[in-house]
Amino acid sequence: MTTTDLTRERADLLQSLRRHRGFLLQTVDGLTDEQAATRTTVSELCLGGLVKHVAAMEERWMRFAVGGAEEMQREPVDWVGQFRMAPDETLAGLVERFHTVSSRTDDLIGTLDLDAAHPLPEAPWFEPGAAWTVRRVLLHLIAETSQHAGHADILREAIDGAKTMG
Template sequence: MTSTEQLTGERADLLETLRKHRGFLLHTVNGLTDEQAAARPTASELCLGGLVKHVTNVEHRWMLFAVGGAEAMERAEVDWVGQFRMAPGETLAGLVERFQEVADHTDELLTALDLDVAHPLPQAPWFEPGASWTVRRVLLHLIAETSQHAGHADILRESIDGARTMG
């Protein structure tokens, strides 16, 4: 299979759900300036551009895991603080473009990956020692992560200009 439009069943349902929540997140940043996207309008340290950047990085790293396991995932460096902020010189358009590139790559990978293939999780205090995740579980995690941050983004957007994207 080479096109995600040809998918059916569970795989199609999971990808459609991930796409829907990606769309919610992207809708929250539609029409914003770079300054608005970098703003932190609540008590939180989060900004809309940072959420797009974080979700992009999370999806990228988890797809490395889906293909090559923990070792592949851990090769991608993570700026644990900076991933939630827009750095000087970053633009919302650039962050959204990277988000789309990662999403397209994920969608293409998921047309062919066996959802039942599992890899041991990286060693981290938030993972059960010795646990493994299937590609299916990774996809479910990406849906949850994207959905959670789309909700955060909705609150931030409403705080910036009163726009509500999810209700």
């Protein structure tokens, strides 16, 4: 789907999400699997893990946008493992999955009712009884992807001095 097929609002949301995805992918471009799995801080974060996490996060939130909290929570989340590269994972494989998830989201942005809302799942970080529209979910994806692209830039600079933005 091209942005010319979308309403202005949908095109703006999609363009912003794609831009921040691009920053994240630019940050990991040219890395070896070993570099992508390197932890450069005391946290669990590594560049491959960030790509993995952003894809998983986007997929979960789009399941929410389509089917609500029950659909979002149909699969358990490995809250620690999603930030690490497993020994059998490659950066190329994680980037491929990222593209698959991104493509599905892009298609959904063109078809979902942006005003449709679902109650949020129960969690300490959500207001009890709150609901989010599909539009709010997309804004959240943009914010999360942007934040993690910034994290990735810091991690990449610690590995080889490369900077994505500046």
